[in-house]
Amino acid sequence: GCLRSLAVDDGTPARPTDADDMRRLRDRIDDAGEDGPGGRPKYHLTPPANWLNDPNGLIRWDGRYHVFYQYNPGGPFHNTIHWGHAVSDDLVTWRDEPVALSPSPDGPDRDGCWSGCAVDDDGTPTLLYTGGNGRDQLPCLATTDDPDLRSWEKYEGNPVIESPPADLDVLETEHWRAEFRDHNVWREDGRWHHLVGTGLVDGGGAALLYTGETLTEWTYEGPLLAGGPDAGAVWECPELLDLGDRRLLHVSDYENVVYFLGTVEDGEFVVDSEGVLDHGDFYAPQSLSDSNRGAEDETDTERSLTWGWLPEARDVDAQWDAGWSGALSLPRVIETAPDGDLRQRPADEATDLRTERLADGETVALAPDDQRRLDVSGAAIEIEIEIALDDAEAVEISVFETPDRAEHTPIRYARDGTLSIDRTPSSRDPRAFADAQSMAVPPYDEPLSLRVFLDRSVIEIYANGRHCLTSRVYPTRDDAVGVSARAEGGRAEIASLSAWELGEAMPTDGD
Ligand code: FRU
Numbered sequence: 001g002c003l004r005s006l007a008v009d010d011g012t013p014a015r016p017t018d019a020d021d022m023r024r025l026r027d028r029i030d031d032a033g034e035d036g037p038g039g040r041p042k043y044h045l046t047p048p049a050n051w052l053n054d055p056n057g058l059i060r061w062d063g064r065y066h067v068f069y070q071y072n073p074g075g076p077f078h079n080t081i082h083w084g085h086a087v088s089d090d091l092v093t094w095r096d097e098p099v100a101l102s103p104s105p106d107g108p109d110r111d112g113c114w115s116g117c118a119v120d121d122d123g124t125p126t127l128l129y130t131g132g133n134g135r136d137q138l139p140c141l142a143t144t145d146d147p148d149l150r151s152w153e154k155y156e157g158n159p160v161i162e163s164p165p166a167d168l169d170v171l172e173t174e175h176w177r178a179e180f181r182d183h184n185v186w187r188e189d190g191r192w193h194h195l196v197g198t199g200l201v202d203g204g205g206a207a208l209l210y211t212g213e214t215l216t217e218w219t220y221e222g223p224l225l226a227g228g229p230d231a232g233a234v235w236e237c238p239e240l241l242d243l244g245d246r247r248l249l250h251v252s253d254y255e256n257v258v259y260f261l262g263t264v265e266d267g268e269f270v271v272d273s274e275g276v277l278d279h280g281d282f283y284a285p286q287s288l289s290d291s292n293r294g295a296e297d298e299t300d301t302e303r304s305l306t307w308g309w310l311p312e313a314r315d316v317d318a319q320w321d322a323g324w325s326g327a328l329s330l331p332r333v334i335e336t337a338p339d340g341d342l343r344q345r346p347a348d349e350a351t352d353l354r355t356e357r358l359a360d361g362e363t364v365a366l367a368p369d370d371q372r373r374l375d376v377s378g379a380a381i382e383i384e385i386e387i388a389l390d391d392a393e394a395v396e397i398s399v400f401e402t403p404d405r406a407e408h409t410p411i412r413y414a415r416d417g418t419l420s421i422d423r424t425p426s427s428r429d430p431r432a433f434a435d436a437q438s439m440a441v442p443p444y445d446e447p448l449s450l451r452v453f454l455d456r457s458v459i460e461i462y463a464n465g466r467h468c469l470t471s472r473v474y475p476t477r478d479d480a481v482g483v484s485a486r487a488e489g490g491r492a493e494i495a496s497l498s499a500w501e502l503g504e505a506m507p508t509d510g511d
Pocket of ligand 1: 054
């Protein structure tokens with residue numbers, strides 16, 4: 001359906017302010033046919049309508065999980081960014097909350113409230129976010145005493161840093177006097193620490209470190225890490241996580257989320273190894289960790305949970321017609337394995353989404369080059385599958401498949417350890433992007449073990465509990481719900497196949 005005008009005459013304003021508005025907005029998108037294959041995800045976090053990008057300000061407060069996100073209430077495109085807000089008791093079902101932060105017409109954030117984080121400042125929930133003002137982007141602070149974190153008060157002394165470091169050659173572009181945005185704040189050694197993303201003339205992306213006694217007075221310490229000229233022009237959304245034995249720094253370099261594992265010595269990050277957090281449509285992740293967990297919370301002190309933005313992989317016309325854009329990944333637990341490698345898995349709570357069981361650890365023999373339909377189907381399901389290649393060259397699992405295979409998306413695992421997604425046959429809609437995506441899955445854990453989350457227009461893959469690839473696809477047909485398998489050039493075996501129907505993350509009264 002076409003939702004070119006959201007401010008239509010059922011009384012729902014384009015800029016919703018209360019829960020009823022939110023519910024109506026959300027229902028309207030589903031009613032427009034966005035609740036089937038290729039539509040708006042069922043159990044991933046999405047905006048009620050309109051535009052979403054980065055997750056922001058993750059915080060656990062008063063026993064609840066709060067997720068804020070970059071939100072344009074004016075339409076499904078990136079402009080005049082506010083902070084959207086959703087809340088959950090269990091990480092499984094979420095409720096839309098009214099917009100949390102809006103640009104102030106005369107403030108240093110008058111053109112947008114861009115990405116930032118939340119911290120617990122000795123009992124006061126506090127946001128540090130990027131204020132856009134003409135050609136400037138500078139950090140702004142807001143606090144609240146509302147336990148529901150709905151209404152925020154902006155600090156009158158904003159911005160809390162007046163300009164980028166004077167002695168640093170920060171990149172100037174057409175839009176910005178200086179690329180200087182996105183804020184990650186944590187407490188360490190009795191002081192606040194603060195990372196800002198930037199780009200250096202001739203130096204590539206960098207994460208700048210500040211420290212302070214308070215959240216309003218900052219001293220520049222130097223770059224925590226600079227990537228050098230080949231590492232991307234700007235590093236957006238830097239975040240430092242404590243994985244116990246080591247630190248993880250990740251940055252988003254316009255294309256990938258690059259991570260570095262290592263240690264911090266005298267304010268500088270010493271890199272042991274690096275990689276890419278997710279090899280698909282995944283960007284600008286942010287985490288709920290020790291630094292933004294309400295101090296009074298005694299639960300959930302061990303892990304950090306990371307959400308990423310799953311951008312659309314279709315053109316702006318298609319997003320405009322859908323009336324919504326962008327989803328968040330499942331919350332992920334990121335940790336290091338005993339061998340030092342990175343591990344990633346969905347939060348354990350993701351299993352609470354399971355409703356009906358569709359397959360229970362079955363074994364399926366795959367004859368050479370025989371396309372075999374599996375006894376599992378759905379547009380919002382989880383598949384857990386173990387694949388042994390035996391003497392085949394590759395195994396292909398096709399998802400979102402129509403009975404005639406006119407639409408299907410093959411996930412292919414080849415003997416050389418490459419896992420790839422071919423989006424050419426995914427959709428008959430020419431506005432959907434069809435480029436292939438792939439990642440290396442070193443075959444040390446044979447058989448290959450996959451958890452695949454299918455959610456209408458999302459394929460979120462965890463391989464061997466380590467490597468992630470998330471892909472956005474847009475099947476057009478209601479019967480694009482089948483799953484099939486094929487072994488290429490030899491025999492292979494699905495050593496174990498389990499699957500579940502998954503429930504709804506953001507139910508409304510209309511459901
Ligand atoms: C990353 C990003 C951030 C910025 C925000 C604007 O996707 O570009 O650098 O703060 O989105 O919405």
